[in-house]
Amino acid sequence: MQVNEQTGFVPTIVAFCCNWCSYAGADLSGTNRLQYPANVKIIRVPCSCRVNPMFILRAFGRGADGVILCGCHPGDCHYTTGNYYTRRRMTLLCSMLDYLGIERKRTRVEWVSAAEGAKFAKTMRSFAEEIAALGPNRRLEDLRVRKSEPEGRVPDAE
Amino acid sequence: MRNKLVERAKELLADGTVTRVIGWKRGEFSYDVTPAVFETAEELEKDFVYDGFCGANVSKYLIRESAKEGKILAFLKPCDAFSFNQLLAEHRIRRENVYAVGIPCEGMADIGKIRSAGIDGVTGIREEGEEFVLSTLYGEERIAKKDALAERCLVCKSKRHPVYDELIGEEGEDLPDDARFEAVDKLEKMTAEERFQFWRGELSRCIRCNACRNVCPACTCENCVFDNPDSGLSQKAAADPFEESMYHIIRAFHVAGRCTDCGECSRVCPENIPLHLLNRKFIKDIDELYGAYRAGENAENKNPLVSFREEDAEPSVVHERGRA
Ligand code: SF4
Numbered sequence: 001m002q003v004n005e006q007t008g009f010v011p012t013i014v015a016f017c018c019n020w021c022s023y024a025g026a027d028l029s030g031t032n033r034l035q036y037p038a039n040v041k042i043i044r045v046p047c048s049c050r051v052n053p054m055f056i057l058r059a060f061g062r063g064a065d066g067v068i069l070c071g072c073h074p075g076d077c078h079y080t081t082g083n084y085y086t087r088r089r090m091t092l093l094c095s096m097l098d099y100l101g102i103e104r105k106r107t108r109v110e111w112v113s114a115a116e117g118a119k120f121a122k123t124m125r126s127f128a129e130e131i132a133a134l135g136p137n138r139r140l141e142d143l144r145v146r147k148s149e150p151e152g153r154v155p156d157a158e
Numbered sequence: 159m160r161n162k163l164v165e166r167a168k169e170l171l172a173d174g175t176v177t178r179v180i181g182w183k184r185g186e187f188s189y190d191v192t193p194a195v196f197e198t199a200e201e202l203e204k205d206f207v208y209d210g211f212c213g214a215n216v217s218k219y220l221i222r223e224s225a226k227e228g229k230i231l232a233f234l235k236p237c238d239a240f241s242f243n244q245l246l247a248e249h250r251i252r253r254e255n256v257y258a259v260g261i262p263c264e265g266m267a268d269i270g271k272i273r274s275a276g277i278d279g280v281t282g283i284r285e286e287g288e289e290f291v292l293s294t295l296y297g298e299e300r301i302a303k304k305d306a307l308a309e310r311c312l313v314c315k316s317k318r319h320p321v322y323d324e325l326i327g328e329e330g331e332d333l334p335d336d337a338r339f340e341a342v343d344k345l346e347k348m349t350a351e352e353r354f355q356f357w358r359g360e361l362s363r364c365i366r367c368n369a370c371r372n373v374c375p376a377c378t379c380e381n382c383v384f385d386n387p388d389s390g391l392s393q394k395a396a397a398d399p400f401e402e403s404m405y406h407i408i409r410a411f412h413v414a415g416r417c418t419d420c421g422e423c424s425r426v427c428p429e430n431i432p433l434h435l436l437n438r439k440f441i442k443d444i445d446e447l448y449g450a451y452r453a454g455e456n457a458e459n460k461n462p463l464v465s466f467r468e469e470d471a472e473p474s475v476v477h478e479r480g481r482a
């Protein structure tokens with residue numbers, strides 16, 4: 001697990017992975033016994049294009065500290081063009097989040113193919129490290145579902 | 159102008175070109191003008207208005223109206239015509255049932271600004287050069303247009319009607335876009351913390367009346383996500399700041415690429431939340447990233463969110479851009 005050494009904060013990370021490339025990539029990293037952080041929760045979707053901006057916001061609302069969306073490389077989509085739409089949509093969404101002053105590093109999009117098990121593990125590790133350093137998501141969280149500071153969840157630094 | 163429109167509407171009703179007319183009607187006060195459908199010459203004579211308070215966009219009403227029997231005459235200001243055209247592009251309006259008459263617009267007044275200037279009891283408005291002349295309960299008052307125009311009119315994008323069957327007045331022109339994005343630029347230059355505080359301050363006033371959605375000519379789904387009890391967003395009060403952000407991001411996102419920047423959302427908001435700043439952010443991003451695009455300009459144009467180019471920018475541009 002990726003932990004912030006100083007504060008002991010363990011981030012919750014949601015990774016939306018498309019069934020055909022990135023989820024298979026995650027599988028491959030598993031069969032190759034490559035480690036990726038255990039605090040990354042994978043949600044499988046048929047295509048990265050299935051991910052509605054609401055999914056991402058909802059994940060934050062439900063307690064995610066970082067959300068990463070993984071799909072096939074542009075041009076390699078199982079449905080031919082799905083991820084091209086994803087790319088435009090997510091670019092605009094990330095830009096809007098930034099515009100609202102929500103830390104831009106909390107949302108990320110990466111292309112990971114079924115053959116890139118190592119890239120999958122590496123991406124997840126670096127993302128988890130980044131989020132651990134950023135600290136808990138406070139700007140886009142739903143207070144009604146904030147957990148009562150369980151293990152890992154540290155109170156605000158401020 | 160009002161009389162000219164009434165005359166033309168009466169002619170078209172009389173010769174059977176149309177069976178109904180959509181235009182504007184006074185509400186309880188002279189400044190709460192609302193769209194209304196007229197069926198007879200008498201009704202037109204009695205209630206039809208066209209003055210500096212006719213900011214309401216009638217194009218959304220044409221979805222329902224054009225589905226009915228018979229043709230309807232619609233008076234469209236340039237920005238209404240953009241919305242109308244966008245709805246045509248989305249096949250939401252039956253074109254054959256609408257007789258579109260483009261009418262000129264010199265900008266609409268914002269009653270809020272008039273009141274803040276200390277003018278109360280307004281009973282009527284007329285234009286005179288660069289001024290609005292207001293009749294009030296306490297006599298006549300004058301205010302410079304630049305102090306009373308609605309924000310959206312100060313940065314008007316076009317005086318041209320992208321679509322019409324008939325034009326009253328002269329064909330206008332597109333206007334330069336620069337001023338329209340100034341406020342967005344300013345926000346972009348702030349730090350993330352400042353932006354966050356700014357938006358928290360604005361959005362926390364939202365009372366979730368849904369007026370911004372209801373008025374929007376781009377929001378035309380029969381079943382809206384905000385009415386779906388499973389969406390977690392259907393309650394009529396935002397219980398948590400998260401819900402406010404969620405509602406506003408999703409509302410703006412759902413009209414991205416279709417929003418014509420008519421400014422209706424900001425006009426109707428009872429809390430004066432600058433919703434146009436959210437829409438314009440998307441418009442600006444789309445222009446910058448995917449090429450200049452104006453929703454409603456051409457019914458043939460493809461919405462940038464349902465098209466792509468192989469060489470499109472990666473989402474990481476957002477992280478690289480504006481490191482300020
Ligand atoms: S989002 Fe606002 S400005 Fe855009 S079309 Fe809808 S009402 Fe008009």
Ligand code: SF4
Nearest residue numbers: 364365367368370427
């Ligand atoms: S009109 Fe204003 S108060 Fe009403 S839901 Fe929209 S933003 Fe909120």
